[in-house]
Amino acid sequence: MDIELKIEKLVFGGDGLGFVEGKACFVEGALPGEKIHARILNDKSNFMKAKLIHVLEASPLRMVPPCPYVERCGGCQYQHLPYAEELKWKELQVRESFRQAFKGEEISILPIQHGSRDYGYRSSITIHRTTEKNHKPQRLGFVGHDNYSKVMIDHCMLADDRLREIFTTEHKLNRREERRGFKLDEKGRIFTNDEEKLYRVAIGGQSLWVSSMGFFQNNIEVTELIAKKLAEYVAVLKPARFLDLYAGVGTFPLLAARDVPEVHCFEDSPFSVGCLRRNVRDLGIPLAGIFAGKVEKTFPRFMVQHPKPGTLVFMDPPRTGIASSLADFLAKEDAGENIFYLACDLQILLRDLRLILSTGRYKVREVTPFDMFPRTKHIEVLTHLRRT
Numbered sequence: 001m002d003i004e005l006k007i008e009k010l011v012f013g014g015d016g017l018g019f020v021e022g023k024a025c026f027v028e029g030a031l032p033g034e035k036i037h038a039r040i041l042n043d044k045s046n047f048m049k050a051k052l053i054h055v056l057e058a059s060p061l062r063m064v065p066p067c068p069y070v071e072r073c074g075g076c077q078y079q080h081l082p083y084a085e086e087l088k089w090k091e092l093q094v095r096e097s098f099r100q101a102f103k104g105e106e107i108s109i110l111p112i113q114h115g116s117r118d119y120g121y122r123s124s125i126t127i128h129r130t131t132e133k134n135h136k137p138q139r140l141g142f143v144g145h146d147n148y149s150k151v152m153i154d155h156c157m158l159a160d161d162r163l164r165e166i167f168t169t170e171h172k173l174n175r176r177e178e179r180r181g182f183k184l185d186e187k188g189r190i191f192t193n194d195e196e197k198l199y200r201v202a203i204g205g206q207s208l209w210v211s212s213m214g215f216f217q218n219n220i221e222v223t224e225l226i227a228k229k230l231a232e233y234v235a236v237l238k239p240a241r242f243l244d245l246y247a248g249v250g251t252f253p254l255l256a257a258r259d260v261p262e263v264h265c266f267e268d269s270p271f272s273v274g275c276l277r278r279n280v281r282d283l284g285i286p287l288a289g290i291f292a293g294k295v296e297k298t299f300p301r302f303m304v305q306h307p308k309p310g311t312l313v314f315m316d317p318p319r320t321g322i323a324s325s326l327a328d329f330l331a332k333e334d335a336g337e338n339i340f341y342l343a344c345d346l347q348i349l350l351r352d353l354r355l356i357l358s359t360g361r362y363k364v365r366e367v368t369p370f371d372m373f374p375r376t377k378h379i380e381v382l383t384h385l386r387r388t
Contacts, residue, residue: 001040004056007032012093012346014077014377020048027052031059031081061085066119069153074145076158077377083118087371090379094346094369101350102357102364110368113229115221118374122159123201124183124218125166129173137170140180158375162188183212196271198278203227204255209278214271215248215318222372226382227255229368230314230340233384234260237338240310243302245295246317249275253314254283260312264289266299296323303335311336321348327355330362339385344372346379353383363388 007016007030016030025048027038035057038050055062065079078086091112098107115121127140130150141152155164166182173180174194183191185199191212200207201216204224210216217223234242234256242257244250247265249272257263265287267273273292280287291298295317313336315322321343330339339362343349356362362385372380 001043002053003038003040003050005030005036005038005050007034007036010089010093012097012377012379023048025050028077029080030055031062033057033059034062067157069142069151072144072151073142073153074147075142075156076375078375083374086118086374087112087114090371091369094367094379094381097346097350098364098367101354105364107364108366110366112369112371112379113222113225114371114374115219115225117221119157120160121221121374122156122163122218123220124181124216125156125159125163126179126181127166128179129177133175135172135175137172139168140166140171140173160184163190166190181212183210183216185210198275203251206254206283208249208251208254209275209282210249211271211275214269214275217251217372219372222370222380223251224255226342226370226380227252229382231256233338233340234312237312238310239312239336239338241308241312241336243299243311243313243336245299245313245315245322247276247290248272248316250279250285250287252316253287254279254285258285262288262308264291264302266291266293266295266302268292268294294323296326296329299326300329300333303329303333307334309337312338312340314340314342316342319345319348321345321352324355327352330356331359332361337387341383341385343381343383344378346381349381349383353385356385361387 005018007018009017009032011017015026015028018025027050029052030036034055036052037054037056039053040048040050042049063080067079070076070079095109128150130141131138139152141150144151153167155167162184181193186202191197191199193212197212198209201210203220204227230252239260241262242253242260244253244265247267253263276290365386366384368382370380
């Protein structure tokens with residue numbers, strides 16, 4: 001069924017939101033203030049999903065996306081909007097999401113922070129197999145808009161220009177590989193994750209060891225902004241102990257907690273743990289402990305055995321968030337006066353916060369959004385929880 005619809009705002013994920021006889025209707029690619037012609041794709045009991053067919057009355061802010069692949073690739077949701085407007089809507093989405101999740105509570109949401117570039121900021125890219133499994137070299141591509149097909153491109157505008165060659169080169173994948181990651185080191189050399197190689201990344205005035213098989217943030221400038229913000233918190237709170245959960249190669253304690261008397265890192269990935277040990281050694285940081293293994297097991301055990309006043313806990317988990325058992329531990333046990341949760345998925349963050357806050361032991365004190373992934377729907381959020 002086709003409808004005409006007036007779009008009121010942009011919601012988390014980048015869809016335009018309008019209403020059909022009081023029912024919410026989400027339309028990808030539509031902008032606030034626009035009158036559109038759309039086709040209903042899904043009509044659920046409490047919402048609709050529709051496809052934009054034609055813009056009848058365009059927003060004065062609408063612009064032609066500069067990327068020729070944007071319709072097929074589907075990786076970017078905001079190229080049809082000026083970057084300043086994207087930032088405004090992302091900040092509003094964080095505000096509204098927290099207000100809806102924690103009704104009646106006054107939560108301080110700070111202005112969104114961002115880097116100097118909305119294109120060319122990614123220092124790592126993952127591209128996928130495009131043909132049947134074989135030993136022949138092939139060009140790799142992105143997952144298409146339909147989440148199934150693969151789109152071969154000549155260049156991704158989000159990627160650092162030094163990665164341009166990987167898109168037009170033929171790569172030979174082994175039979176087990178469905179995709180391959182490509183990462184830049186501090187000298188602009190490209191490393192891949194088909195086998196482990198160690199390389200250095202320059203960040204915050206430091207040179208850190210990173211594994212090609214491990215995780216590292218792909219927007220260096222915004223990661224530095226997050227580390228700076230965390231360092232400001234540390235300077236004010238003056239914790240006696242800094243505990244970094246999902247520590248990776250040690251980026252945040254090495255950049256933000258060097259003056260804390262006692263620091264412990266908890267990390268599962270053996271690739272990251274190896275680099276963490278090298279970084280601590282090379283930078284001369286007197287870390288008290290590095291705990292390898294599942295964080296939801298090593299951290300609670302440590303806290304029960306070594307309680308200490310003045311503990312600050314920092315968490316930067318994978319996109320899937322923290323284990324429910326860890327959230328339950330944080331909600332019920334003494335995990336320190338301050339918890340900082342850095343998340344790259346807003347909805348997963350809210351899910352975990354509901355569990356952590358369920359007992360009333362902690363309250364949300366402050367929230368800072370960061371635009372780690374410009375032109376995409378994703379938002380990085382740092383949340384400060386204070387023990388009541």
